[in-house]
Structure formats: C-alpha cells, structure tokens
Amino acid sequence: MKILSLKRRLRAGLASLLALMVMGIGAVVMVYPYVYMVGGSLKTRSEFATDRPAILPPRFEPSRLFQRFVVGRKDPDYDQQLKEWPLQRNYADAITFGHIDRFVCNSFLYAFVITAISLVVNVMAAYAFARMRFPGRDLLFGMLLMTMMIPSTVLLIPQFLLIQRLGLVDHPLGVVLPAFADAFGIFLLRQFFISIPTDLESAARVDGCSRGGILRHVIVPLSKPVLITLGLFTFMAAWNAFEWPLVVLSNQDLYPLTVGLALFRDQNTQDWPRVFAASVLGSVPLIALFYAAQRYLVSGITLSGIKG
Amino acid sequence: MGKTNTGAPRLWPGRTAIRAAWRRKGWEPVAYLYIAPALALILTFSVFSMAVSFWMSLHDWDPLLGAGRFVGLDNYGRVLGGQDSVFWIALRNTSLYVATVLAGILLTALPLAMLCRKARYLQGLFRTVYFLPSITPGVVVALVFYQLYGVWGKLLDNGGTALPAIALMGIWSASGYDMLLFLAGLNEIPQEYYEAARMDGAGAWAEFRNITLPMLRNTLAFVTVMTIIGAYQVFAAVYIMTQGGPEHSTTVLAFDIFVNAFSVAGQMGYASAAAWLLFLIIGVFVFLQMRLLKTKSLFE
Numbered sequence: 001m002k003i004l005s006l007k008r009r010l011r012a013g014l015a016s017l018l019a020l021m022v023m024g025i026g027a028v029v030m031v032y033p034y035v036y037m038v039g040g041s042l043k044t045r046s047e048f049a050t051d052r053p054a055i056l057p058p059r060f061e062p063s064r065l066f067q068r069f070v071v072g073r074k075d076p077d078y079d080q081q082l083k084e085w086p087l088q089r090n091y092a093d094a095i096t097f098g099h100i101d102r103f104v105c106n107s108f109l110y111a112f113v114i115t116a117i118s119l120v121v122n123v124m125a126a127y128a129f130a131r132m133r134f135p136g137r138d139l140l141f142g143m144l145l146m147t148m149m150i151p152s153t154v155l156l157i158p159q160f161l162l163i164q165r166l167g168l169v170d171h172p173l174g175v176v177l178p179a180f181a182d183a184f185g186i187f188l189l190r191q192f193f194i195s196i197p198t199d200l201e202s203a204a205r206v207d208g209c210s211r212g213g214i215l216r217h218v219i220v221p222l223s224k225p226v227l228i229t230l231g232l233f234t235f236m237a238a239w240n241a242f243e244w245p246l247v248v249l250s251n252q253d254l255y256p257l258t259v260g261l262a263l264f265r266d267q268n269t270q271d272w273p274r275v276f277a278a279s280v281l282g283s284v285p286l287i288a289l290f291y292a293a294q295r296y297l298v299s300g301i302t303l304s305g306i307k308g
Numbered sequence: 309m310g311k312t313n314t315g316a317p318r319l320w321p322g323r324t325a326i327r328a329a330w331r332r333k334g335w336e337p338v339a340y341l342y343i344a345p346a347l348a349l350i351l352t353f354s355v356f357s358m359a360v361s362f363w364m365s366l367h368d369w370d371p372l373l374g375a376g377r378f379v380g381l382d383n384y385g386r387v388l389g390g391q392d393s394v395f396w397i398a399l400r401n402t403s404l405y406v407a408t409v410l411a412g413i414l415l416t417a418l419p420l421a422m423l424c425r426k427a428r429y430l431q432g433l434f435r436t437v438y439f440l441p442s443i444t445p446g447v448v449v450a451l452v453f454y455q456l457y458g459v460w461g462k463l464l465d466n467g468g469t470a471l472p473a474i475a476l477m478g479i480w481s482a483s484g485y486d487m488l489l490f491l492a493g494l495n496e497i498p499q500e501y502y503e504a505a506r507m508d509g510a511g512a513w514a515e516f517r518n519i520t521l522p523m524l525r526n527t528l529a530f531v532t533v534m535t536i537i538g539a540y541q542v543f544a545a546v547y548i549m550t551q552g553g554p555e556h557s558t559t560v561l562a563f564d565i566f567v568n569a570f571s572v573a574g575q576m577g578y579a580s581a582a583a584w585l586l587f588l589i590i591g592v593f594v595f596l597q598m599r600l601l602k603t604k605s606l607f608e
Contacts, residue, residue: 019426125346132339153562154583158360181349210313242544258447279448
C-alpha cells in the first residue's frame, strides 16, 4: 500500500515537473520578443545592423558585466563604451522626433473617454435588459446580439462616411464616438446583473428607491469586479485600435500611439533602435495598468459569462 | 378635445388608461430611456451602417462627389470575376490564415491550460507571462516580429513563408489569453467526475475525450467563434509587416478592402461589395460552427 502511494506520488511529481518544464519553455517563447525589443532599444544603430541576432547589445554581455562589476577588473575601453550608452539617445529621440509622449497621451485620452462613457451607456442598457419588462425587449436584445457578429472591416467604410457627414473627420470625437456603445459589453453586464438576487432590489424598492437609485446604490456596487474587467477590456481594445484611427485621422497631432508608431517606423526605416525605444515606451503604460489591476482580472475572466 | 370624441370609437385610450395597462403588465416605459443611448449608437453605427454599406455596394461610389451612379450587382461581379480583382487570392490567404491560427490556438492554448493546472509551482508567473501579448498593442508586436523574422532568414520576403510567419505571430499573441479562458473553464469542471472515471479505470485519453472536451464545449465554441471573427479581420499585422506582399501572398481581405476604399480613388462601392462578401462568409462560418457544436446556449 505504502509503495503504491509512493509510486503514485512520484508519478504525480514527475508530471508536475514535466508540466513545469513545458510551461517554462512556453514562457521563454512569450518573453523572448520583449527581451529582444528592450535589447534592441539599447543598441546603437551600427550595433543593431551588425549584431541583429544578438538579444542584448555587446556592452551588456554578462561575462563582461561580471568581470567589470563583480570581479572589479579595470577596463577603460569598457567604461567608455558604457558611457556612450545610447539609452538616452534612442529614448530621447523617440520623444523629441517621434512625439511618442504625445501619442501616448492621445491614446490615454481616447481610451479613457471611450471606457468611461461606454461603461455608463452599457450599464444602463444592460440593466434595462436584465430587470425591466417592456414591449420589444427580446427583439431588441436579439438584434444587439446579432450586431456582435458584424466584422468591423465591413463597418469601416460606412462609419467613415457617417463620421464625414457629421464633420468629425480629423476630430478627436470622430475617433471615439462609434465605440461609445458595445453590444458585447451589454451582453456581458446583462448576464451578470441577472445573476444578482432580486431580493436586494425588492428591499430597496420597498424603501422607496427609484430604478435609478437601485442601479446606482445596489447593482453597480455589487458589480464592481465585472465592471472593472469590462472597463479594462474596453480600455485595451481602445488602446489597440489601429485601423479606425488610421482612417479617420490625418492630422498627426491627434494620432493615437498605434498609428503614431506606424508613422514613426515609416520615418525611421534605417533607425530601428529608435523605433524599438518608441515601442517600449508605447507598451509600458498598458502593461503597468494591467498588473496594477491584475487581481480583478482572474476573477473577471471566469465571470465573462462563459459556462465551462 | 376629449368631449368631441364621445360616441365615436376612441383610438387614443388616454394617458391614464395606457399607464394602467402598462402597469398591469409590469411594463416600465422608463426602460426605453435606459436603452436609448446604447440603442441609438448601435442602430447608427452598426445596423444603419450595414444598410449604407449595402447601398454603396450597388453604386459606383465617389467619396468626393458623395452619391454615385447605380450599377446594380456590377461591383459584386467585379469583385468575384474582375480582371484586376485579388478577392479570391485574398480570400484564400485569409482562410489559410484563419485555419492556421485557429488550429495553432486550439493545439497550444488547451494543452497549455491543462499543463498549467498540473504545474505545482509558478502558476501565477505563467499566467502573468502568457498574458503579456494580450496587453501589448498589435502594432508593437508586429514591429518586433518584423525584425525577428528578418533575423531568422527573411521569412517575410518569401511568398511561401510570409503568410505562415504572420499566422505564427497571430498564434503567439492570442494563445496566452485563450489559455486563461480554458483554464477558467477547466476550473469549473467538478473534480468528482475525474475521480469517478479513475475508479472505473479510465486512462488519461479517455478522461480527456469523455470529460474534459464535453465539459469545455462552451469555452471551445467561444474561443473558436471569437478566433474566427478576429482572424478574418487581420489587418494591422499585414499593414505593418508586408503591405500585402510579396506578390499578394499576404493580401488579406481586410487589407484589400482598406486599400480599395481609402487608397484607390473611386473604389468605395467596389470595396463595400467585397466587405459584404466578407460579412456573408463570416456569417456562414459562425452559423455552421454553432450548428456543429450545438451551442445555442452560448449567448443565452
């Protein structure tokens, strides 16, 4: 009996080890492009051209770093190389010539406005669809679900013409307006609202709370995790949007990060370290935001209305 | 007004009567106020836009003049059989891309999710790392892979490898997120099912085939539908990395539509026809897929 359980435990441990190894390899595959991007952003132009396959610039070679800083061997050549570190150059260029800071601000503004307004719009609609009865409810909700299937590529041309008619081409409002309502968000929120017990609402109603009051004081506080999840996903989608702002905007001052990066690449086809520095600057804000909000995310994904 | 109506059949029952009827049925008119903003936006930017798109596809559209000449189904004919039309090439490329990405995601995300559960340590780290591509702008990913593929032997300059290379990038950037979805699905399968199967002496494959797969049906359906819809619209990667080349080997539908609508003058009607065909193709796929997996409950 003892031997058997030992054997089983050994087997389970082995399986766990194997899983760890495969997952570890996968993790390296996931991280490698980021390391390559950061490393590239720290190279000089000539280093990038000659040592393209190298992940890190030569001055960060671990053996040399070890010799210089751990062993403490004097190496004036190496010190000189470190002094000519192009960190400042590439990153400063990305900001002074590429205006990446402005693009990041624009992206933040677009993503923030879209997230804030669409959350309000979607919460209101989702609450009505979840809790109120009115003629045409199921028909309208069905129509909403159907629109989830429409590819954005199909909507690109007519939406552009609509925005053109509204005089919003090359206007920040034109970038954000079509994203203010989101069928998927309404669907997701409705699923969650339905799962909230009605007892709480009935109690609030007895106390004379209006529909708006219930929504604000009962439903929204109870839905915080799903609201944060949806907010993050909306923010992410708005931050990643490329095709729509590319079509709507021609004034470079209004470009979001994605379009701005594409423009910066076109202006610097011979200077990739700069482009990589800009890419690093462009990816850090969202990654930071997500890891700040990570604890909501894991629960949020399970909440996203998909029954396993 | 009310007095002159007496005797004649009343068409307008009066406000109080309507209110009473609504209340009796439990209807709340205020609901329309709640859904109004969302409905107005979605009607305008989705439903009405679809109609406009269809109307445009029947016209020879000039963006500067506004309306154009009615040409019936000419645009569709030109898309499907025109001399300079790359629609079929684009459709072939897009479908290959979608198939590769879908297969790649299903073959990596699900096994990774199952492995992640097996791994006793570092699960949190793995989740974090695998999620990274989902929160990196696609443009950044495309820029980095553009260079990586250059280093790995000019994969993007070769008509045979360019599209698979872009698809590989698509798998890389999506499989981590889908792994998290599968992980969430796996966590909801009651552990007793596996224990019961083990009692009956079921092997690992039988467990996977008879418990894991059926229990993950909805997650599988969700991932498949979303991957198909997303992959059919692939644009940024092609725009950044290849601009459709070499020799149209990476021209996908979204890129073809974009080029015709916004880079070539007077082709908006033509591009709209191509867009509608794309919509129909995706619609058929989604419909078939839902039939196949019998997942009406997916959106309920």
